[in-house]
Amino acid sequence: MSHSFGRTRWKRFAAVLVPSVAAAAALGVGMAEGALAASFLISGRTFQISADTLKVRGLSIYGMVDVTRKGTPVPVTVTGFRHAEISGLCQSVVVPIPVIGPYTLRLTGGEGDRVEARNMFIDSKALSIGQAEFEDIETGVAAGAVDKGPINPGDRHSRYFDPDGIAQQARSADLTDVQVTAVAVTAATLNVPDLTMRLKQGSRECF
Template sequence: MLHRSGRTCWKRFAGVLIAGATASAALGIGMAQGALAASFLISGERFQVAADTLRARGVSIYPMIDVAKKGTLVPVVVLGFRRAYISGLCLSVELPVPVLGPYTLVLTGGERRRVEATNLFIDATSVSAAQANTTDIDIGVAAGAIRKGPINPGDRKSRFFDPNVFAQQAQSAFLTDVRVTSVAVTAGTLNIPGLNLRLEQGRHRCF
């Protein structure tokens, strides 16, 4: 029975989906497609995405398998948003530099005006939030039956996409103090006011 309304915490269910994604790695070997009909192999490097707040309309959560350039299979939970509004965005990835040691590429924005995105997909290996409120949520919907939120067009074509697997969808969501470890982020459009991109020596993670 699908729940047509209410509020719930995503942290528990993100953990369930990560476990489901790990189990689905045994399905076979294939290529996970990227968003908007553009397929790509991920680098396999995990990076951090943090936000003070994330407000979204049209939400989907489903398990998937990404494929790294060297052929490694990476189980992920895909967070999909038709429209997303983010304040206090931070993205960081560590880059080992021969001889010089570690450097960190850091991107920040959305401090005074919110970051806006459409058809945003975050391929995550872990997700947490201090508070997560949702409206009109369905838990346990089949991935192939998701209608409220988006499905990455490339994922739908992938042999790793199981239309019968456990998934979630919601009309809207509001999260605070968001912390995500991700291997890929794609968006139809992404507007970042106050963009600051810098390369810093040492380790300077978002969290």
């Protein structure tokens, strides 16, 4: 049974129900044209992503368990979208260096023209959104029945993917003031104008 809510505005969402800003994390991810490869082993460390705005067509949200190289399971919320446009994109990773202390690798893009991404997925631990507007949203759909947004092929074939598990999907979403803590991102294609990378001493994260 379909539960469509039309166009809905919500100020804040619980992490499992809010679309993560998948596109924003894409700066540090290897990508390839066409279908995504199988899921990879994650490092287990988190990184920060922020975006001024994110416009999504074809959204999906579902629970998953990633695995580190040492075999440690890491529960995450996966958000996928077929197409996205992002402005004011930032990604940051703090790297502790013995003796001299922490350094921050910070990447930015989309200050002029918007970043565009296709078939992108973000595996997140936490997120915050200042304002969100969904069109044709459905909550409680079975993960195996999601059709408005994509399911990562690597996740679909994982033993941790539950086709009967609860998921959320929407035809489109407009998000502003996005902040997300992520562990992994994959994408089929990504176009990043105004890409800048800086390495600075100390903790200089996106938020």
